[in-house]
Amino acid sequence: MHPRPRIYVLPLGEEIGKDVIEIIAANLQVNFSLPAAIMAPQPLPDETYNAHRDQYNALSILKFIQSLPPPPEAKLLAVVNADLFIPILTHVFGEAQLDQAGAVVSLWRISRVNDGGAAPLPLFYERAAKLAVHELAHTFNLSHCLEPNCLLNYLPDLDSLDAQPLIFCRYCQMFLEEKIAKLFPRITSTETP
Numbered sequence: 001m002h003p004r005p006r007i008y009v010l011p012l013g014e015e016i017g018k019d020v021i022e023i024i025a026a027n028l029q030v031n032f033s034l035p036a037a038i039m040a041p042q043p044l045p046d047e048t049y050n051a052h053r054d055q056y057n058a059l060s061i062l063k064f065i066q067s068l069p070p071p072p073e074a075k076l077l078a079v080v081n082a083d084l085f086i087p088i089l090t091h092v093f094g095e096a097q098l099d100q101a102g103a104v105v106s107l108w109r110i111s112r113v114n115d116g117g118a119a120p121l122p123l124f125y126e127r128a129a130k131l132a133v134h135e136l137a138h139t140f141n142l143s144h145c146l147e148p149n150c151l152l153n154y155l156p157d158l159d160s161l162d163a164q165p166l167i168f169c170r171y172c173q174m175f176l177e178e179k180i181a182k183l184f185p186r187i188t189s190t191e192t193p
């Protein structure tokens with residue numbers, strides 16, 4: 001029997017490719033050593049849209065995620081293809097609840113290059129994977145990290161996202177493994193299925 005999913009990936013809104021969702025789920029599964037499952041897509045809730053800014057409020061999306069039914073101990077990453085903001089910033093690639101269940105990432109800006117053209121598909125997939133792993137790591141109580149070459153560096157723009165390899169520094173990796181083992185002892189133990 002397979003262990004039940006502990007990470008859920010939820011496509012929210014329109015125009016989200018199945019391929020990128022599967023890549024995100026696979027990368028979460030590998031980087032957190034937890035089973036990941038893809039949920040049925042849902043529309044982006046109207047109340048998360050800000051007409052004045054013509055963007056979606058990442059904090060409202062996190063609030064919406066909290067109201068969803070998955071098991072309380074599970075993690076949930078919403079994926080949207082809309083531009084996100086939080087009140088103090090013009091835009092964000094994603095947002096997460098530190099040490100709680102939910103995170104959200106946006107494909108809107110990472111599907112483009114700096115001059116506004118379409119990003120090559122492999123680059124887009126790589127960015128989506130990095131962003132998803134970065135944001136979900138916050139839900140395991142990891143804050144931003146100052147070590148060079150750690151995916152938990154603050155990644156405010158496409159250049160910093162592209163320059164960062166998909167890897168945690170050894171401190172973050174250790175913290176993460178301890179946290180996961182504590183949260184999900186049965187999954188991370190070596191018991192036979």
Ligand SMILES: [Zn+2]
Pocket residue numbers: 134135138144153154155
């Ligand atoms: Zn972050």
Ligand SMILES: [Zn+2]
Pocket residue numbers: 145146147150151152153168169170171172173
């Ligand atoms: Zn680190």
